[in-house]
Amino acid sequence: MPPTTQSPSQQLPSRENGLFKKLVRFYEQKQYKKGLAAAREILKKFPNHGETLAMKGLILNSMGKKEEALESIRNGIKNNMSSHVVWHVYGLYQRSDRKYDEAIKAYKKALQCEKDSLTILRDLSLLQIQMRDLEGYKETRHQLFNLKPGQRQSWIGFAMSYDLLGDYDMAYSVLEEFRKTQQDRPAQAPDKPYDNEHSEFLLYQNLVLREAELYEDALRHIQTHEKDIYNKLTLAEIKYDLYMRLSSYDRAETILKDLIERNPENKKYYFMLEKCLNLTNNDEKSNLYENLIEKYPRADAPKQICLQFLTGEPFAKSIGSYLQKGFQKGVPSLFQSVKFLYVTSEKVQIIDSLLNNYLNNLTKYGTFEVSSDNEEIEPASTLLWLQYYLAQHYDYLGKIDTAFEFIEQAIRDTPTLVELYMFKAKLFKHAGDFQTAASWMDEAQSLDTADRFVNCKCTKYFLRANKINTALEIAGKFTRENSSPVDYLREMQCMWFELEAAKSYRRLKKYGEALKKCHEIDRHFQEFIEDQFDFHSYCLRKVVLCAYVDMLNLEDHMKGHRFFRQAAQIAVEIYIRLYDHPLSEQDNDKDDNLANMSASEAKKIKSKLRKQQLREQQEKQKQIDAERKKKEFQRHRNKDDGEEEKIKEDEIIAEKLERCEKPLEEAMRFLQPLEDFSANFLETHYLGFEVYYRRKKYILMLRCLKRMKKLESNNAKLHLCLMRFLKLIETEPINDERLRTLIDEELQTFDIKQGNSIKKIEDLNTDFLKNNFNSLIHRAEAAKVMLLINPTNNLKTIEFLTMLDPNFTDQTIKTCSNIYEGMQLGDYGLIENSMLEKYRNECHRLWPQANIFQPNSSLNVEQSQSSPPSYSSATTPPPPYSSNDIQTNGGKKTAT
Structure with a gap:
């Protein structure tokens, strides 16, 4: 790491120079105490030695002393600005703080001092690909290639830089030249008969050809090197794709049949086969799937697919056979596997008729069909699973009364089956009774406390019932011992929990806590993006190149994931509400009903609120103190063990979030990724309009309106936004003539004109109601x-x-x-x-x-854990359970 030439004032004698080399080695070996001792010894005699000061700062940074580290590194730069070491160290410091742009500037400054440093060039290339500076990445990889042409990583990295820029011809040329140098590879050792790295290299080379749309060349390449590619499944799928693109349907069909033989449950292969055979007629498809069902009698995939296009009597026969086998085997997911059929009313009627026929026959005769032949009597479990399916069937059709009847009968017959209790909870959820739904799901969880899936479902149901503390207790059964469930779930990036908790807090109007969960989800996605940094060098070294390209594409669209989209929408909605109704204006009266109470009642309520706030503050303070002690203990242990301390994130404080000074700017932080990665969702542009409307951004409002119209021209929210926009430009005339002209031109694309003028808002709203009178x-x-x-x-x-x-x-x-x-x-x-x-x-x-x-109705966080309420039979479906359905379970009464 020390430079080859230094200014006379910065040169060290041989003894101190040896100490400096030891200092570098101590840092690399994470022996930070020894490194600091060596640095102090050098600085006693040479207190202004820049490189030693920089290395001392780097060690302090690794020990978590950020401020001291930065001061020491800056002193090192001041004393020796011509050394590449000090600039490299400064780049490492900025990289540790995830300030990649600043780190890139520091590395480039270091290269001006030492242009052929391999270490600096490698570090720079990693930052450039992380920041997607593809042109800079190509230049850096070119320099590394020139310096180390004998290394495999130099060739592959150089080729990949062209591939990412879309220059596929150059990328393939570099890869081919490298492959030619590998023709005389040594034979594999007996214990390693497969060269997986070379196999992955060939697959990546073929990928470049396919990206360049050179399909004939790609086919010749794959045929030439087929024996060296050991991922046979990927190889077969690539060959199928190439044969289809080159219209060699017979060969593609042969490959597909082999793939189906390999995995007859993969529906994708069956659809590919239909495309390959160019089957458009239902009769042709029916013949194909009859043969496939006969060939693979135990496979469910072909049976499910043929149900899509069959109609009438053939459909009734096929769905009847499929359902009967499901009831006999006791398949809990049977309804989910055929739910796609419920979009067709004719098929729903056939299924409904069959189910009622089966129920009648099983109840009276114990068989599905009544015929002259002596059929076997079905076991009692068959009727149970039929009742379970019927409950799901009628629930999906909106007949919740009938669904309750069937699920209650099933529970009475078999009171130990977890799935029955879970679905009964789901019925209450669909009825809007989240409190009772949570109670029933808790009963299901008590029947099988070792099932993590049921535990997660129970946690989610309690969150939907706004019982957040109870949900944490349930989730804590599967979290790490001696740690808070909240901390563990955050550490494990359990975003479904955080998302449901954010929704619950929003319903409770605890906007700060809801925003905190949204910000935590945002941090998780930022961590996903940061975590790819470690894979840039690993993937090139291990030659997992196709997976690496897929990872880069995934990371580029990471914030398009539904978890981030939903969290961002919640955050933007809350920030808009905080902008319209700041909490500071509502501090004097936190209970909406206090004004309607007597003085004594209001005083009691306020007293309870103060006590509750005091308890919450004390609990939070205890948690903060415990966390601080834990961090201090961990920091001391890291110092003793010589471990590098991880980057500490700033603590997210709910009170600060809900009392932010500029809510719309905070909303933009979440809105921008939504517009970049979730532009296909109308809600994105509706929220965008709401934010820009408050910021008086006319052009951006118009952009949101146009995108909403493109997605759904008759959407109700689009109508509201358009009317508000027209009202805004009517009440606040625009002085800028160019802006006014642009707005008039864009408004012509909407159906709001009458002659040369825009219709009145009243008339537009009346027309809108006439066109949507039944909505x-x-x-x-x-x-x-x-x-x-x-x-x-x-x-x-x-x-x-x-x-x-x-x-x-x-x-x-x-x-x-x-x-x-x-x-x-x-x-x-x-x-x-x-x-x-x-x-x-x-x-x-x-x-x-x-x-x-x-x-x-009350929306308290923790409500009493009472037994589910009963409902009057005059206004509701048959009671979910009666007093006879209460049994003793572990000393307490529970509903079953």
Whole structure:
């Protein structure tokens, strides 16, 4: 690491120079105490030696002393700016802080001092590929190639730099030249008969040819080197793809039949075979799958696929046979495997008729079919699984009363089957009763406490019931001992839990905690992006090149994952609400109902709130103190063991998040990745419009409107946003003539013109309602437009909004819940309690089990763990259970 030439003032005598070499070695071996001792000894005689100061700073940085490290490194640079060592060290420091742009600048400065340093060039190339500076990466790999042409990594890295830039011809030429040098490779040792690295190299070379669309060359290449490629499955799939592109369908068919023989449960191969044989007629497909079912009688895939295109009597025969075998074997996932058929009403009727026929025959005769032949009597478990399927069947069709009947009968017959309790919990969830659903899922979990899947389901149900502490206790059964479940789940990057917790906190209006979970999910994805850094050199060294290219493509779109998308949407929605209703304005009255209480009741409630806040603060302080002690202990242990301390992330504090000074800027932090990676979702552009509307960004609002129109031209939210935009430009005239002209041109793409002028908002809203008279969702958004037009006529708007009609096609519990929550949050203006109560009663009549429509419903985090409530048979389906269904379990009464 020391430079070959130095200024006279920075040259060390031979003894100190030897100490400096030891200092470097101590750092590389992580013997930090010895390294610091060596640095001090040099600095006693030469206190201004730049490279020693820099190395001392590097060691201090590894020990977690960031501020001292940076000061020492900067002093080293000041004393010897012409040394590549000090700049390299500064780059390493910036890289450890994940400031990659600054690290790249430091490495380039180091190369100006020592242009042929292999170590600096390698480190620079890793940062350039991490930051996707592909042009810079190509130049750096070219330098490394010139310096070390005998190394395999030099050739492969140089070729890959061209491949990533799309110059496939050059990439293939470099790879081919390298392959020619490998023709005289030594024979493999007896204990290693396969050269997997060379096999992976050939697959990557073929990938480059296919990316260049040189399919004939790729086919010749794969045929020439087939014996050296040991991944036979990938080889066969590549050959099939090439034969199809070159219209050699017979050869492609032969390969596909071999692949199906290898794995008859892979549906992808069957669809590929249909494409290869160019089958468009259902009769042709039917003949093909009859032969395949006969050839592979135990495979489910061909039986499921043929159900897609069969109709009438052939379909009834096939689905009947498939269902009967499922009931006989007791397949819990049988309904999921045929749920795709429920999009066709004709097939649903056939399935419904068959199921009722089976139920009648099994109940009376013990067989599926009644015929003159002496058929075997089915075991009792067959009827059980039929009842389980019927419950799922009617639940999916929206007949929840009938579904309850079947699941209750199944539980009475077999009170020890976990799946029955889990599905009963699911029925309560669909009915809107999340509290009872959580209780039943807890009962299911108690039947099999060693099942992690049931434990996760139980945790999720308690989160949906807003019982966050109870959910943590359930999840803690499978977390590490002597550690907090929250810390363990965060460490394990358990994002489904954090996402459900964020939703729960948002429902409880604990926006700070909800934002904290969203930021934690954002950090997880940032860690995914950072973690790829270690693979840049590993993949080249181990020659796993195809997987490496796939990883780079995945990382480029990592934040398009649904977990990040949902967390980002929650965060943006909360920041918008915090911008509209800052918490500081609501501090004086945290309970919405205090104004309606007497003075004594309000005083009691406030006292309880103060005590609860005090307890929460004490618990948080205990957790913070325990975490600090743990970190201090870990830091001391790291110092003693000479381990490098990991980068410490700043603690996320919920109170700061919910009281941020600029909520819209924080919202942009989540909105930008949504627009980059989730542009195919209308919700992305709706949230974008909401943010830009508040920032008065006209062009960006128009962009969001156009993208929403492209995705769904008759969307209710698009109508609301368009009306708000028209109202904005009407009330706030635009002085910039060019901007006004641009807006007028873009608005012509929307159907809002009448002659040369734009229609009135009232007329547009009326037309919108006429075109969507049977949609409750469109009606709700039109109500917001009515309020926008005439804010004073609030009563008429609420009466229009709260009118329910069975003719509405989307009058569901979810839609009405969203409207009710919006009314409570003020999305439809100020609403009198009487009107709100009237709407709640109407919804309660339609969905009596839903928690949100219950009288005096509460959204406390921890509610009493009482037994599930019973419902009046006059307003609900048959009771979920009766007093006879209560049995003693471990000394306490539980519902079964």
